[in-house]
Amino acid sequence: MPRSSATRRKLLVGTAKFTWTTLWKTMISELAPQSPDGEYVRPAPQRGSGARWPANKPMVAGRYHVYVGNPCPWCHRVSITLALRGLDGAVGLTRLANDPERASRGGWCFDDSAPDPLVGAADLKAVYDAVTPGGAYEGRCTAPLLVDLQDGEIISNESADIIRMLNEFDEPAGSSAATVDLYPAELAAAIDETNAWTYELVNNGVYRCGFATQQAAYEAAERDVHAGLRRCEEALAGSRFLCGSRVSEADVRLLPTVVRFDGVYAPFFRCGRYQVRSDYPRLQRWCGEMLRLTGPGLFDLDDARRGYYTDLFPLNPGGIVPAGPSPADLGWPSGGEAVAERDESAFARKRVAVEAAE
Numbered sequence: 001m002p003r004s005s006a007t008r009r010k011l012l013v014g015t016a017k018f019t020w021t022t023l024w025k026t027m028i029s030e031l032a033p034q035s036p037d038g039e040y041v042r043p044a045p046q047r048g049s050g051a052r053w054p055a056n057k058p059m060v061a062g063r064y065h066v067y068v069g070n071p072c073p074w075c076h077r078v079s080i081t082l083a084l085r086g087l088d089g090a091v092g093l094t095r096l097a098n099d100p101e102r103a104s105r106g107g108w109c110f111d112d113s114a115p116d117p118l119v120g121a122a123d124l125k126a127v128y129d130a131v132t133p134g135g136a137y138e139g140r141c142t143a144p145l146l147v148d149l150q151d152g153e154i155i156s157n158e159s160a161d162i163i164r165m166l167n168e169f170d171e172p173a174g175s176s177a178a179t180v181d182l183y184p185a186e187l188a189a190a191i192d193e194t195n196a197w198t199y200e201l202v203n204n205g206v207y208r209c210g211f212a213t214q215q216a217a218y219e220a221a222e223r224d225v226h227a228g229l230r231r232c233e234e235a236l237a238g239s240r241f242l243c244g245s246r247v248s249e250a251d252v253r254l255l256p257t258v259v260r261f262d263g264v265y266a267p268f269f270r271c272g273r274y275q276v277r278s279d280y281p282r283l284q285r286w287c288g289e290m291l292r293l294t295g296p297g298l299f300d301l302d303d304a305r306r307g308y309y310t311d312l313f314p315l316n317p318g319g320i321v322p323a324g325p326s327p328a329d330l331g332w333p334s335g336g337e338a339v340a341e342r343d344e345s346a347f348a349r350k351r352v353a354v355e356a357a358e
């Protein structure tokens with residue numbers, strides 16, 4: 001007996017849905033490792049020296065270099081740290097291009113306007129190869145990456161370690177030098193505690209939303225994200241910054257997620273039930289102040305949005321990139337509003353004693 005058109009449609013839809021869902025889960029599992037319950041499980045970092053500057057590496061200007069990419073929030077932490085600590089001239093920085101079709105692995109490559117200073121590599125995989133004995137690196141080619149140009153060695157590709165190490169980096173500048181301290185001893189415990197919950201609930205929480213493959217896993221992650229943002233809002237009720245009256249590493253680690261939230265994570269990772277610009281006024285105030293302190297040019301929202309929507313193909317197979325919101329829509333300070341001389345009351349200082357050369 002011939003099937004009715006309704007039955008054929010039902011079979012067609014069911015088959016298409018099953019096929020697409022199976023392919024989607026396969027692609028997601030390759031992109032983002034999953035638990036059996038459909039939760040995103042972030043891979044462990046590949047290389048790191050711990051959160052201390054290596055004792056065998058003298059703090060010499062021009063010897064060390066970091067590779068960062070604009071869309072990546074973990075890279076953004078590093079560029080913020082360099083900017084706040086005034087290390088732009090002491091530690092080199094190359095902004096990578098985000099182009100998976102040109103890169104042999106990992107998506108990061110070099111444009112002619114920002115070539116590789118180590119070996120003139122075409123992509124970041126070639127840099128990893130160059131600093132690997134035998135010349136064949138097998139791990140994940142991630143950024144940020146901190147290298148020693150002189151010895152041709154990786155120091156770290158773990159962002160949390162890199163920013164902590166860069167807080168120790170104090171190039172001698174005379175008999176003594178006063179430098180910004182993002183991890184003052186008296187705030188260390190509070191910073192570590194804040195880092196732990198902001199990472200779990202917010203920084204990694206948005207990725208747990210976006211890469212979840214089962215409904216329950218997504219719903220748990222989405223609740224965590226907004227529990228974390230509410231907790232940030234509460235912390236800022238009686239405080240200029242997350243851990244007090246001065247900028248700390250905790251602010252550095254949170255900012256990259258907040259500046260991407262309304263423009264990328266809320267729509268793309270499906271965690272936009274509430275948004276920063278409309279539902280978290282203290283966080284919105286804090287974000288504007290942080291952007292003024294870090295200065296213009298560190299982050300391009302439109303470029304980041306293109307990166308997320310075009311590179312994470314399983315989440316957006318059509319490749320359509322939303323038109324906004326723009327920085328102006330989000331109420332960010334314009335480049336002209338960024339303070340030329342930052343508010344020094346926002347920073348803790350440490351003095352670095354330097355013995356005169358014999």
